[in-house]
Amino acid sequence: MKYNVKRIVGPGVVFSSFIGAWYALAYGIDNNFSPISGKALVLPPPHRMFEGVNEAVRSDVIAASWITFTTASLGLIIAAIVAWSLALVMAQAKWLESSFWPFLVALQAVPIVALVPLIIQIVGVNNKARVLVVVLIAFFPLVSTAVDGLKRVPTAQEDLFRLYGADKVETFLKLRIPNAVSFVMSGVRVSAGLSVVGAVVADFFFARGDLGLGRLITEYFQSTQPGPMILASLLAALLGGLFFSLSYLAQAKLNARWSPQISLRRNDR
Amino acid sequence: MAALTFDQVTFGYGQRNIFHNLDLHLDDHEVLAIVGVSGCGKSTLLKLASQLLKPHSGSVATGAKLGYVFQSPELLPWRSALDNVALPLELSGQSRNQARQSATMALQAIGLGDCTALKPHELSGGMQMRTSLARALVVEPDLLLLDEPFAALDELTRRKILSDLSNLLARSGTPTLIVSHSLTDAAYLADRILVLSASGSTVDELRVLTNRENNPIERIDSIEVSTSAAKLFKMMTKSS
Numbered sequence: 001m002k003y004n005v006k007r008i009v010g011p012g013v014v015f016s017s018f019i020g021a022w023y024a025l026a027y028g029i030d031n032n033f034s035p036i037s038g039k040a041l042v043l044p045p046p047h048r049m050f051e052g053v054n055e056a057v058r059s060d061v062i063a064a065s066w067i068t069f070t071t072a073s074l075g076l077i078i079a080a081i082v083a084w085s086l087a088l089v090m091a092q093a094k095w096l097e098s099s100f101w102p103f104l105v106a107l108q109a110v111p112i113v114a115l116v117p118l119i120i121q122i123v124g125v126n127n128k129a130r131v132l133v134v135v136l137i138a139f140f141p142l143v144s145t146a147v148d149g150l151k152r153v154p155t156a157q158e159d160l161f162r163l164y165g166a167d168k169v170e171t172f173l174k175l176r177i178p179n180a181v182s183f184v185m186s187g188v189r190v191s192a193g194l195s196v197v198g199a200v201v202a203d204f205f206f207a208r209g210d211l212g213l214g215r216l217i218t219e220y221f222q223s224t225q226p227g228p229m230i231l232a233s234l235l236a237a238l239l240g241g242l243f244f245s246l247s248y249l250a251q252a253k254l255n256a257r258w259s260p261q262i263s264l265r266r267n268d269r
Numbered sequence: 270m271a272a273l274t275f276d277q278v279t280f281g282y283g284q285r286n287i288f289h290n291l292d293l294h295l296d297d298h299e300v301l302a303i304v305g306v307s308g309c310g311k312s313t314l315l316k317l318a319s320q321l322l323k324p325h326s327g328s329v330a331t332g333a334k335l336g337y338v339f340q341s342p343e344l345l346p347w348r349s350a351l352d353n354v355a356l357p358l359e360l361s362g363q364s365r366n367q368a369r370q371s372a373t374m375a376l377q378a379i380g381l382g383d384c385t386a387l388k389p390h391e392l393s394g395g396m397q398m399r400t401s402l403a404r405a406l407v408v409e410p411d412l413l414l415l416d417e418p419f420a421a422l423d424e425l426t427r428r429k430i431l432s433d434l435s436n437l438l439a440r441s442g443t444p445t446l447i448v449s450h451s452l453t454d455a456a457y458l459a460d461r462i463l464v465l466s467a468s469g470s471t472v473d474e475l476r477v478l479t480n481r482e483n484n485p486i487e488r489i490d491s492i493e494v495s496t497s498a499a500k501l502f503k504m505m506t507k508s509s
Contacts, residue, residue, distance in 0.1 A: 156343040159321050163337050164360040164408075174356070178347045258347040261390040 022046050041224050052227035060216060061228070065235045068212040071127065072199040072243065075134020076191060083139050084184070087146030091176065097147065108140040116205050126209040130202035137198035138191035145187030149180025181258035185251035192247035196240040213239070271330075272297050272412050272444035273318055278327035280310075280317060287313050289470065290327065293463070295412070298442045302455035304501055305465030305508075311448040312340075314465075315414050318446055332411020336404075336443075338418045342397035344389040344404075350376060350396075351385035354404045361408070375407040376400070379433060395426035402430070406437065413438075415447040419454060431457060432486035439484070452505075456497035457489045464501060466508035473504040 026032060026045040033040055044051045090097045112133055123129050153176055161171045203214025213236045220229035275293035279286070287310040295301045303311050316322040319335050344353045351372050358368035376385055379399045389397055398418055405413060419427045435458055438445060449455045455462050456477055464473040477497050488494060 154343065156339045156341070157345065159316075159319075160337065160339075160343060160356075161360065162321060163319055163335060164357040166360045170360060174360075175345070178345070181347075260388050261346045 019046055040226050042226060044226050044230070048227070049230050050227050052225050053231050057225075057228045057231065060211070061213070061232050061235055064211050064213045064216040064232065065239060067127075067210045068196065068199045068203075068214070068236065069239060071130050071202065071212060072134055072195040072239070075131045075198060076138050076195040076243075078131065079135040079138040079191060079195070080142055080188070082135070083142035083187075084146050087143050087150060088172075090143075090147050091150035097151075104140060104143060107136065112136060112201065113205070119206075125206045129206040130199060130209070130212065133202035133205070134195050134198035137201070138195045141187045141190040141194070142184075143187075145183045145190075146180060149183025150176045152183070153179050178258050182251075182255050185247070185254055189244065189247045189251055192243040193240050196236065196243050200236050271295060272299070272332060273446060274328075274330045275317070276328045276330070278317060278324040278329060280313065280322065280324045288317075288324075291470065293471065295444055295446055297444055299461065300438060300445045300447065300459045302459035302462045303446065303448045303465060304450070304452055304455050304462060304505065306467055306505065307450075309465040309467050311465060312416050315416050315446065315448055318412070319414055334408050334410045334412075336406055336408055336410035336413040338398075338401050338405045338413075338415045340417045340420060342389070342394075342401040344397055344400055346389050349386050349388055350381060350392060350400045353389070353400055354407050357404060357408050371407055372403070375403040378406075378437065379403045393426075395422055395430060398422060398426075398430060399433075402434065406441070406443070409441075410443060413443045413445040415445065415449075417448055417450055420450060427454075428486050428489060431489070432484075434458065435484045452498040452501040453489060453494060456494045456501065457484070462497075462501060464504040464508055472508040475500055475504070 022043075023045050026040065026043045029042055032042050040048060040051060086100065090100050115136065119129050119132055123132055150172075157175060157179075158171070161175055166174070199212060200214035200217070203212040203216075204218060207215055213232050217229055217232045217236070220226070220232060271294045273293070273295040275291050278288055278291040278293075280288045280291075291314075293314075303314060305311055313322065315337075317324055317329055318331060319337055320329065320331070344350075345356070348356065351369060354372035354375050355365070355368035358371055359365060363371075373382070373385060376382055379402055381396060381399055381403065384392060384396060384400075389400070392400065402418070405415075419430060422430065431454060437443075438458075447455070447458060456475075459477055462475045462477065463471045464475070466472040475497060
Protein backbone atom coordinates (compact mmCIF):
# COMPACT_ATOMS: atom_id res chain seq x y z
CA MET A 1 0.00 0.00 0.00
CA LYS A 2 2.78 2.36 1.05
CA TYR A 3 4.58 1.47 -2.18
CA ASN A 4 1.50 2.34 -4.32
CA VAL A 5 1.05 5.70 -2.60
CA LYS A 6 4.68 6.55 -3.29
CA ARG A 7 4.23 5.59 -6.92
CA ILE A 8 1.26 7.93 -7.28
CA VAL A 9 2.41 10.82 -5.10
CA GLY A 10 5.92 11.11 -6.58
CA PRO A 11 4.94 11.48 -10.23
CA GLY A 12 1.88 13.58 -9.20
CA VAL A 13 4.04 16.12 -7.37
CA VAL A 14 6.54 16.32 -10.23
CA PHE A 15 3.77 16.72 -12.83
CA SER A 16 1.99 19.41 -10.82
CA SER A 17 5.27 21.29 -10.32
CA PHE A 18 5.93 21.09 -14.07
CA ILE A 19 2.50 22.48 -14.95
CA GLY A 20 2.85 25.17 -12.28
CA ALA A 21 6.24 26.21 -13.65
CA TRP A 22 4.79 26.28 -17.16
CA TYR A 23 1.96 28.63 -16.08
CA ALA A 24 4.44 30.82 -14.20
CA LEU A 25 6.65 31.04 -17.26
CA ALA A 26 3.78 31.67 -19.72
CA TYR A 27 2.36 34.51 -17.62
CA GLY A 28 5.76 35.71 -16.41
CA ILE A 29 7.43 36.30 -19.79
CA ASP A 30 7.31 39.92 -20.92
CA ASN A 31 5.07 40.56 -23.94
CA ASN A 32 4.09 36.89 -24.24
CA PHE A 33 0.53 37.75 -25.29
CA SER A 34 -0.51 39.87 -28.28
CA PRO A 35 -2.20 43.09 -27.00
CA ILE A 36 -4.60 42.95 -29.98
CA SER A 37 -5.66 39.29 -30.34
CA GLY A 38 -4.58 38.01 -26.90
CA LYS A 39 -2.79 35.08 -28.60
CA ALA A 40 0.35 33.71 -27.00
CA LEU A 41 3.44 34.73 -28.97
CA VAL A 42 6.16 32.60 -27.37
CA LEU A 43 4.69 30.09 -24.91
CA PRO A 44 0.96 29.51 -24.46
CA PRO A 45 -0.22 28.39 -21.01
CA PRO A 46 -0.98 24.65 -20.73
CA HIS A 47 -4.74 24.93 -21.22
CA ARG A 48 -4.14 26.80 -24.49
CA MET A 49 -1.13 24.80 -25.62
CA PHE A 50 -2.60 23.81 -28.96
CA GLU A 51 -3.89 27.29 -29.73
CA GLY A 52 -3.79 27.89 -33.48
CA VAL A 53 -3.79 24.20 -34.38
CA ASN A 54 -6.29 23.68 -37.21
CA GLU A 55 -6.94 21.00 -39.81
CA ALA A 56 -4.22 22.32 -42.14
CA VAL A 57 -1.65 22.35 -39.33
CA ARG A 58 -2.64 18.84 -38.26
CA SER A 59 -2.21 17.41 -41.75
CA ASP A 60 1.12 19.24 -42.18
CA VAL A 61 2.41 17.89 -38.88
CA ILE A 62 1.30 14.33 -39.67
CA ALA A 63 2.97 14.44 -43.10
CA ALA A 64 6.16 15.88 -41.57
CA SER A 65 6.15 13.22 -38.85
CA TRP A 66 6.05 10.54 -41.54
CA ILE A 67 9.00 12.16 -43.32
CA THR A 68 10.98 12.36 -40.05
CA PHE A 69 10.04 8.76 -39.25
CA THR A 70 11.24 7.44 -42.62
CA THR A 71 14.42 9.58 -42.52
CA ALA A 72 15.28 8.35 -39.02
CA SER A 73 14.44 4.72 -39.85
CA LEU A 74 16.42 4.67 -43.08
CA GLY A 75 19.39 6.43 -41.45
CA LEU A 76 19.34 4.03 -38.51
CA ILE A 77 19.22 0.97 -40.77
CA ILE A 78 22.09 2.22 -42.96
CA ALA A 79 24.12 3.20 -39.87
CA ALA A 80 23.56 -0.26 -38.37
CA ILE A 81 24.60 -2.11 -41.53
CA VAL A 82 27.77 -0.03 -42.00
CA ALA A 83 28.64 0.04 -38.27
CA TRP A 84 28.23 -3.71 -37.76
CA SER A 85 30.19 -4.52 -40.92
CA LEU A 86 33.00 -2.25 -39.74
CA ALA A 87 32.84 -3.79 -36.25
CA LEU A 88 33.33 -7.24 -37.78
CA VAL A 89 36.46 -5.96 -39.53
CA MET A 90 37.76 -4.14 -36.43
CA ALA A 91 37.29 -7.19 -34.22
CA GLN A 92 39.60 -9.27 -36.42
CA ALA A 93 42.82 -7.81 -35.04
CA LYS A 94 44.06 -5.34 -32.47
CA TRP A 95 45.90 -3.31 -35.13
CA LEU A 96 42.74 -2.99 -37.21
CA GLU A 97 40.81 -1.79 -34.18
CA SER A 98 43.40 0.80 -33.22
CA SER A 99 43.67 1.97 -36.84
CA PHE A 100 39.98 2.82 -37.04
CA TRP A 101 39.33 4.18 -33.55
CA PRO A 102 40.90 7.66 -33.97
CA PHE A 103 38.75 8.32 -37.04
CA LEU A 104 35.60 7.10 -35.33
CA VAL A 105 36.24 9.26 -32.27
CA ALA A 106 36.94 12.24 -34.54
CA LEU A 107 33.72 11.59 -36.46
CA GLN A 108 31.82 11.48 -33.18
CA ALA A 109 33.44 14.68 -31.92
CA VAL A 110 33.12 16.84 -35.05
CA PRO A 111 29.94 18.97 -34.94
CA ILE A 112 27.53 18.15 -37.76
CA VAL A 113 27.44 21.81 -38.78
CA ALA A 114 31.12 21.53 -39.72
CA LEU A 115 30.28 18.72 -42.11
CA VAL A 116 27.34 20.47 -43.77
CA PRO A 117 29.34 21.97 -46.66
CA LEU A 118 30.91 18.59 -47.37
CA ILE A 119 27.56 16.81 -47.26
CA ILE A 120 26.10 19.40 -49.65
CA GLN A 121 28.97 18.80 -52.05
CA ILE A 122 28.58 15.03 -51.90
CA VAL A 123 24.81 14.46 -51.94
CA GLY A 124 23.26 17.93 -52.32
CA VAL A 125 20.58 19.62 -50.21
CA ASN A 126 17.91 16.94 -50.18
CA ASN A 127 16.50 13.97 -48.30
CA LYS A 128 19.70 11.99 -48.85
CA ALA A 129 21.62 14.66 -46.95
CA ARG A 130 19.23 14.32 -44.00
CA VAL A 131 19.58 10.55 -44.01
CA LEU A 132 23.36 10.99 -44.06
CA VAL A 133 23.18 13.22 -40.97
CA VAL A 134 21.17 10.52 -39.17
CA VAL A 135 23.78 7.94 -40.18
CA LEU A 136 26.59 10.13 -38.82
CA ILE A 137 24.80 10.77 -35.53
CA ALA A 138 23.65 7.18 -34.96
CA PHE A 139 26.86 5.50 -36.11
CA PHE A 140 29.23 5.72 -33.15
CA PRO A 141 27.18 3.94 -30.44
CA LEU A 142 26.42 1.14 -32.91
CA VAL A 143 30.02 0.49 -33.89
CA SER A 144 31.54 0.90 -30.42
CA THR A 145 29.08 -1.47 -28.71
CA ALA A 146 29.43 -4.04 -31.49
CA VAL A 147 33.24 -4.01 -31.27
CA ASP A 148 32.98 -4.34 -27.47
CA GLY A 149 30.59 -7.28 -27.75
CA LEU A 150 32.71 -9.08 -30.32
CA LYS A 151 35.89 -8.63 -28.29
CA ARG A 152 34.73 -8.99 -24.69
CA VAL A 153 34.38 -12.74 -24.67
CA PRO A 154 35.26 -14.52 -21.40
CA THR A 155 38.80 -15.88 -21.71
CA ALA A 156 37.80 -19.34 -20.52
CA GLN A 157 35.15 -19.58 -23.26
CA GLU A 158 37.73 -18.57 -25.84
CA ASP A 159 40.05 -21.24 -24.39
CA LEU A 160 37.25 -23.76 -24.67
CA PHE A 161 36.85 -23.06 -28.39
CA ARG A 162 40.61 -23.26 -28.94
CA LEU A 163 40.77 -26.49 -26.97
CA TYR A 164 38.14 -28.10 -29.17
CA GLY A 165 39.86 -26.96 -32.35
CA ALA A 166 37.37 -24.30 -33.48
CA ASP A 167 38.60 -22.19 -36.38
CA LYS A 168 38.21 -18.41 -36.56
CA VAL A 169 34.91 -18.54 -38.46
CA GLU A 170 33.35 -21.03 -36.03
CA THR A 171 34.52 -18.95 -33.08
CA PHE A 172 32.93 -15.89 -34.64
CA LEU A 173 29.66 -17.56 -35.50
CA LYS A 174 29.22 -19.66 -32.38
CA LEU A 175 30.86 -17.49 -29.72
CA ARG A 176 31.68 -13.89 -30.61
CA ILE A 177 28.51 -12.94 -32.48
CA PRO A 178 26.07 -14.49 -29.95
CA ASN A 179 28.11 -12.89 -27.16
CA ALA A 180 27.80 -9.50 -28.89
CA VAL A 181 23.99 -9.50 -29.13
CA SER A 182 23.33 -7.84 -25.76
CA PHE A 183 26.07 -5.24 -26.38
CA VAL A 184 24.76 -4.52 -29.88
CA MET A 185 21.22 -4.05 -28.62
CA SER A 186 22.40 -1.51 -26.04
CA GLY A 187 23.89 0.43 -28.95
CA VAL A 188 20.68 0.15 -30.93
CA ARG A 189 18.72 1.55 -27.99
CA VAL A 190 20.97 4.61 -27.78
CA SER A 191 21.14 5.12 -31.54
CA ALA A 192 17.39 4.71 -32.02
CA GLY A 193 16.76 7.81 -29.90
CA LEU A 194 19.63 9.65 -31.58
CA SER A 195 18.31 8.86 -35.05
CA VAL A 196 15.14 10.89 -34.43
CA VAL A 197 17.23 13.75 -33.01
CA GLY A 198 19.42 13.47 -36.12
CA ALA A 199 16.42 13.61 -38.48
CA VAL A 200 15.06 16.72 -36.75
CA VAL A 201 18.47 18.43 -36.60
CA ALA A 202 19.14 17.62 -40.27
CA ASP A 203 15.99 19.56 -41.18
CA PHE A 204 17.59 22.71 -39.79
CA PHE A 205 20.52 22.39 -42.17
CA PHE A 206 18.87 20.98 -45.28
CA ALA A 207 15.62 22.75 -46.01
CA ARG A 208 14.88 21.48 -49.48
CA GLY A 209 12.90 18.37 -50.31
CA ASP A 210 10.12 16.94 -48.19
CA LEU A 211 9.30 18.85 -45.03
CA GLY A 212 10.27 17.06 -41.80
CA LEU A 213 9.33 17.97 -38.24
CA GLY A 214 12.50 20.00 -37.68
CA ARG A 215 11.77 22.24 -40.63
CA LEU A 216 8.14 22.59 -39.55
CA ILE A 217 9.17 23.57 -36.01
CA THR A 218 11.45 26.26 -37.46
CA GLU A 219 8.69 27.59 -39.69
CA TYR A 220 6.16 27.74 -36.85
CA PHE A 221 8.75 29.46 -34.67
CA GLN A 222 9.53 32.04 -37.35
CA SER A 223 5.85 32.76 -37.98
CA THR A 224 5.08 33.07 -34.24
CA GLN A 225 2.77 30.07 -34.01
CA PRO A 226 3.69 28.53 -30.62
CA GLY A 227 0.67 26.14 -30.54
CA PRO A 228 1.57 24.33 -33.78
CA MET A 229 5.22 24.47 -32.75
CA ILE A 230 4.40 22.67 -29.49
CA LEU A 231 2.36 20.07 -31.40
CA ALA A 232 5.25 19.42 -33.83
CA SER A 233 7.75 19.25 -30.95
CA LEU A 234 5.53 16.83 -29.04
CA LEU A 235 5.29 14.58 -32.07
CA ALA A 236 9.08 14.66 -32.46
CA ALA A 237 9.38 13.64 -28.80
CA LEU A 238 6.76 10.91 -29.26
CA LEU A 239 8.64 9.65 -32.29
CA GLY A 240 11.82 9.49 -30.21
CA GLY A 241 9.87 7.64 -27.51
CA LEU A 242 8.48 5.22 -30.11
CA PHE A 243 11.94 4.44 -31.48
CA PHE A 244 13.32 3.99 -27.99
CA SER A 245 10.42 1.73 -26.92
CA LEU A 246 10.64 -0.42 -30.04
CA SER A 247 14.38 -0.88 -29.58
CA TYR A 248 13.82 -1.61 -25.87
CA LEU A 249 11.31 -4.33 -26.77
CA ALA A 250 13.67 -5.74 -29.41
CA GLN A 251 16.46 -5.74 -26.83
CA ALA A 252 14.30 -7.56 -24.28
CA LYS A 253 13.25 -10.12 -26.90
CA LEU A 254 16.78 -10.76 -28.18
CA ASN A 255 18.33 -10.81 -24.72
CA ALA A 256 15.77 -13.41 -23.65
CA ARG A 257 17.09 -15.60 -26.46
CA TRP A 258 20.81 -14.79 -26.47
CA SER A 259 21.64 -13.41 -23.02
CA PRO A 260 18.92 -14.76 -20.71
CA GLN A 261 21.16 -14.14 -17.70
CA ILE A 262 20.83 -10.39 -18.27
CA SER A 263 17.78 -8.93 -16.63
CA LEU A 264 15.99 -5.94 -18.11
CA ARG A 265 13.93 -5.33 -14.99
CA ARG A 266 13.49 -1.67 -14.31
CA ASN A 267 12.31 -1.95 -10.70
CA ASP A 268 15.34 -3.55 -9.16
CA ARG A 269 14.81 -2.04 -5.76
CA MET B 270 51.63 -45.88 -21.24
CA ALA B 271 51.63 -42.25 -20.13
CA ALA B 272 48.53 -40.15 -20.74
CA LEU B 273 50.50 -36.98 -20.07
CA THR B 274 54.20 -36.24 -19.94
CA PHE B 275 55.97 -33.02 -19.01
CA ASP B 276 59.59 -33.22 -20.03
CA GLN B 277 61.86 -30.54 -18.53
CA VAL B 278 59.16 -27.89 -18.88
CA THR B 279 60.08 -24.30 -18.14
CA PHE B 280 57.45 -21.58 -18.15
CA GLY B 281 56.86 -18.15 -16.65
CA TYR B 282 54.92 -14.93 -17.02
CA GLY B 283 57.26 -12.07 -17.92
CA GLN B 284 60.08 -11.98 -15.37
CA ARG B 285 58.29 -14.38 -13.04
CA ASN B 286 59.35 -17.96 -13.49
CA ILE B 287 56.64 -20.46 -12.63
CA PHE B 288 58.13 -23.81 -13.61
CA HIS B 289 61.77 -24.67 -14.12
CA ASN B 290 62.61 -27.99 -15.77
CA LEU B 291 59.43 -29.61 -14.48
CA ASP B 292 59.03 -33.33 -15.11
CA LEU B 293 55.68 -34.93 -14.64
CA HIS B 294 53.86 -37.95 -15.96
CA LEU B 295 50.38 -39.31 -15.67
CA ASP B 296 49.78 -42.99 -16.30
CA ASP B 297 46.85 -44.34 -18.24
CA HIS B 298 43.75 -44.75 -16.02
CA GLU B 299 45.46 -42.77 -13.28
CA VAL B 300 43.90 -39.89 -11.37
CA LEU B 301 46.55 -37.39 -10.38
CA ALA B 302 45.81 -34.45 -8.11
CA ILE B 303 47.93 -31.34 -7.82
CA VAL B 304 47.75 -29.32 -4.62
CA GLY B 305 49.64 -26.27 -3.51
CA VAL B 306 49.27 -22.77 -2.21
CA SER B 307 47.57 -20.06 -4.29
CA GLY B 308 49.80 -18.72 -7.04
CA CYS B 309 52.09 -21.75 -7.22
CA GLY B 310 51.04 -22.41 -10.82
CA LYS B 311 48.39 -25.11 -10.52
CA SER B 312 46.08 -23.63 -13.16
CA THR B 313 49.06 -22.76 -15.36
CA LEU B 314 50.07 -26.40 -15.22
CA LEU B 315 46.64 -27.40 -16.55
CA LYS B 316 46.88 -24.84 -19.34
CA LEU B 317 50.27 -26.23 -20.30
CA ALA B 318 48.84 -29.75 -20.21
CA SER B 319 45.99 -28.69 -22.50
CA GLN B 320 48.42 -26.87 -24.87
CA LEU B 321 46.53 -23.61 -24.25
CA LEU B 322 49.95 -22.34 -23.14
CA LYS B 323 53.22 -23.31 -24.76
CA PRO B 324 56.28 -24.01 -22.58
CA HIS B 325 59.30 -21.74 -23.00
CA SER B 326 61.41 -24.85 -23.14
CA GLY B 327 60.86 -28.56 -22.74
CA SER B 328 57.86 -30.43 -24.10
CA VAL B 329 54.39 -31.57 -23.16
CA ALA B 330 52.99 -34.76 -24.70
CA THR B 331 49.39 -35.78 -24.39
CA GLY B 332 46.56 -37.46 -26.29
CA ALA B 333 44.61 -35.70 -29.01
CA LYS B 334 41.26 -35.50 -27.26
CA LEU B 335 41.08 -33.46 -24.08
CA GLY B 336 38.25 -32.69 -21.68
CA TYR B 337 38.59 -29.53 -19.64
CA VAL B 338 36.49 -28.35 -16.71
CA PHE B 339 37.18 -24.76 -15.66
CA GLN B 340 36.87 -23.23 -12.21
CA SER B 341 33.46 -21.87 -13.19
CA PRO B 342 31.14 -23.82 -15.51
CA GLU B 343 31.68 -21.45 -18.49
CA LEU B 344 28.49 -22.53 -20.19
CA LEU B 345 27.31 -20.45 -23.14
CA PRO B 346 24.18 -18.65 -21.85
CA TRP B 347 22.36 -18.75 -25.18
CA ARG B 348 22.66 -22.52 -25.50
CA SER B 349 20.58 -25.12 -23.67
CA ALA B 350 22.33 -27.64 -21.41
CA LEU B 351 22.09 -30.14 -24.27
CA ASP B 352 23.58 -27.78 -26.85
CA ASN B 353 26.36 -26.76 -24.46
CA VAL B 354 27.34 -30.39 -24.04
CA ALA B 355 27.05 -30.99 -27.78
CA LEU B 356 29.33 -28.04 -28.57
CA PRO B 357 32.74 -29.82 -28.53
CA LEU B 358 31.36 -32.52 -30.84
CA GLU B 359 29.93 -29.91 -33.22
CA LEU B 360 33.29 -28.14 -33.27
CA SER B 361 35.03 -31.40 -34.05
CA GLY B 362 32.85 -31.80 -37.14
CA GLN B 363 30.04 -34.08 -36.01
CA SER B 364 26.56 -33.37 -37.33
CA ARG B 365 24.23 -31.51 -34.99
CA ASN B 366 21.92 -34.52 -34.59
CA GLN B 367 24.75 -36.90 -33.86
CA ALA B 368 26.29 -34.46 -31.39
CA ARG B 369 22.98 -33.99 -29.63
CA GLN B 370 22.46 -37.74 -29.31
CA SER B 371 25.82 -38.18 -27.63
CA ALA B 372 25.19 -35.09 -25.48
CA THR B 373 21.86 -36.53 -24.30
CA MET B 374 23.63 -39.70 -23.16
CA ALA B 375 26.37 -37.71 -21.43
CA LEU B 376 23.80 -35.65 -19.55
CA GLN B 377 21.90 -38.79 -18.55
CA ALA B 378 25.11 -40.36 -17.26
CA ILE B 379 25.67 -37.38 -15.00
CA GLY B 380 22.08 -37.28 -13.72
CA LEU B 381 20.77 -34.39 -15.80
CA GLY B 382 18.65 -36.33 -18.27
CA ASP B 383 15.60 -34.22 -17.41
CA CYS B 384 17.33 -30.88 -17.83
CA THR B 385 18.45 -31.04 -21.44
CA ALA B 386 16.27 -28.14 -22.61
CA LEU B 387 17.13 -25.79 -19.75
CA LYS B 388 19.38 -22.79 -20.28
CA PRO B 389 22.34 -22.33 -17.88
CA HIS B 390 20.59 -19.57 -15.87
CA GLU B 391 17.79 -22.03 -15.15
CA LEU B 392 20.22 -24.54 -13.62
CA SER B 393 21.60 -24.47 -10.08
CA GLY B 394 25.33 -24.02 -9.51
CA GLY B 395 25.76 -27.77 -9.03
CA MET B 396 23.77 -28.58 -12.16
CA GLN B 397 25.84 -26.10 -14.15
CA MET B 398 29.02 -27.77 -12.98
CA ARG B 399 27.62 -31.21 -13.85
CA THR B 400 26.77 -29.89 -17.33
CA SER B 401 30.32 -28.60 -17.64
CA LEU B 402 31.58 -32.03 -16.59
CA ALA B 403 29.34 -33.72 -19.16
CA ARG B 404 30.71 -31.35 -21.82
CA ALA B 405 34.24 -32.44 -20.92
CA LEU B 406 33.38 -36.14 -20.91
CA VAL B 407 31.22 -36.23 -24.05
CA VAL B 408 34.32 -36.22 -26.27
CA GLU B 409 35.53 -39.41 -24.55
CA PRO B 410 38.78 -37.65 -23.74
CA ASP B 411 42.22 -39.20 -23.66
CA LEU B 412 42.85 -36.95 -20.69
CA LEU B 413 40.46 -35.12 -18.38
CA LEU B 414 41.65 -31.85 -16.85
CA LEU B 415 39.80 -30.41 -13.87
CA ASP B 416 40.66 -26.94 -12.58
CA GLU B 417 39.24 -26.64 -9.05
CA PRO B 418 35.77 -27.46 -10.33
CA PHE B 419 34.14 -27.83 -6.93
CA ALA B 420 35.50 -24.73 -5.21
CA ALA B 421 32.32 -22.68 -5.56
CA LEU B 422 29.85 -25.41 -4.62
CA ASP B 423 28.11 -25.98 -1.31
CA GLU B 424 29.28 -28.97 0.75
CA LEU B 425 26.36 -31.27 -0.08
CA THR B 426 26.51 -30.60 -3.82
CA ARG B 427 30.28 -30.88 -3.81
CA ARG B 428 30.15 -34.30 -2.17
CA LYS B 429 27.45 -35.57 -4.54
CA ILE B 430 29.41 -34.47 -7.61
CA LEU B 431 32.67 -35.88 -6.19
CA SER B 432 30.99 -39.22 -5.67
CA ASP B 433 29.44 -39.22 -9.15
CA LEU B 434 32.76 -38.22 -10.68
CA SER B 435 34.53 -41.04 -8.86
CA ASN B 436 31.97 -43.52 -10.26
CA LEU B 437 32.28 -42.09 -13.76
CA LEU B 438 36.06 -42.31 -13.66
CA ALA B 439 35.84 -45.88 -12.37
CA ARG B 440 33.65 -46.83 -15.33
CA SER B 441 35.49 -44.92 -18.04
CA GLY B 442 39.05 -45.26 -16.75
CA THR B 443 39.77 -41.79 -18.11
CA PRO B 444 43.17 -40.54 -16.95
CA THR B 445 42.55 -37.37 -15.01
CA LEU B 446 44.59 -34.44 -13.80
CA ILE B 447 42.81 -32.47 -11.11
CA VAL B 448 43.94 -29.25 -9.50
CA SER B 449 42.41 -28.63 -6.13
CA HIS B 450 42.60 -26.39 -3.09
CA SER B 451 40.87 -29.06 -1.07
CA LEU B 452 43.26 -31.62 0.34
CA THR B 453 40.31 -33.84 1.31
CA ASP B 454 38.93 -33.85 -2.25
CA ALA B 455 42.37 -34.73 -3.56
CA ALA B 456 42.82 -37.51 -1.01
CA TYR B 457 39.33 -38.90 -1.76
CA LEU B 458 39.55 -38.84 -5.55
CA ALA B 459 43.16 -39.29 -6.59
CA ASP B 460 45.53 -42.24 -6.87
CA ARG B 461 48.50 -39.95 -6.54
CA ILE B 462 48.88 -36.42 -5.26
CA LEU B 463 51.68 -33.99 -6.08
CA VAL B 464 52.42 -31.06 -3.85
CA LEU B 465 53.65 -27.98 -5.69
CA SER B 466 55.84 -25.58 -3.78
CA ALA B 467 55.30 -21.84 -3.93
CA SER B 468 58.06 -21.68 -6.51
CA GLY B 469 56.25 -24.18 -8.74
CA SER B 470 58.56 -27.15 -8.46
CA THR B 471 57.02 -30.41 -7.25
CA VAL B 472 58.28 -31.10 -3.78
CA ASP B 473 56.52 -34.18 -2.63
CA GLU B 474 54.29 -36.96 -3.73
CA LEU B 475 51.69 -38.99 -1.89
CA ARG B 476 50.31 -42.24 -3.22
CA VAL B 477 46.78 -43.06 -2.11
CA LEU B 478 45.20 -46.44 -2.48
CA THR B 479 41.87 -45.43 -3.89
CA ASN B 480 39.54 -48.20 -4.95
CA ARG B 481 37.30 -46.21 -7.24
CA GLU B 482 34.95 -49.16 -7.87
CA ASN B 483 34.07 -48.95 -4.22
CA ASN B 484 34.47 -45.35 -3.23
CA PRO B 485 31.29 -44.25 -1.40
CA ILE B 486 31.13 -40.58 -0.50
CA GLU B 487 31.10 -41.49 3.20
CA ARG B 488 34.75 -42.43 2.70
CA ILE B 489 35.55 -38.72 2.48
CA ASP B 490 35.12 -38.57 6.29
CA SER B 491 37.14 -41.74 6.88
CA ILE B 492 40.33 -41.86 8.90
CA GLU B 493 42.19 -42.99 5.79
CA VAL B 494 41.24 -39.84 3.80
CA SER B 495 41.72 -37.57 6.83
CA THR B 496 45.17 -39.02 7.43
CA SER B 497 46.15 -38.47 3.80
CA ALA B 498 44.87 -34.90 3.95
CA ALA B 499 46.86 -34.31 7.14
CA LYS B 500 50.00 -35.68 5.48
CA LEU B 501 49.44 -33.38 2.50
CA PHE B 502 49.00 -30.43 4.82
CA LYS B 503 52.34 -31.19 6.46
CA MET B 504 54.01 -31.47 3.05
CA MET B 505 52.51 -28.12 1.97
CA THR B 506 53.61 -26.46 5.21
CA LYS B 507 57.10 -27.79 4.71
CA SER B 508 57.23 -26.55 1.12
CA SER B 509 55.90 -23.05 1.67
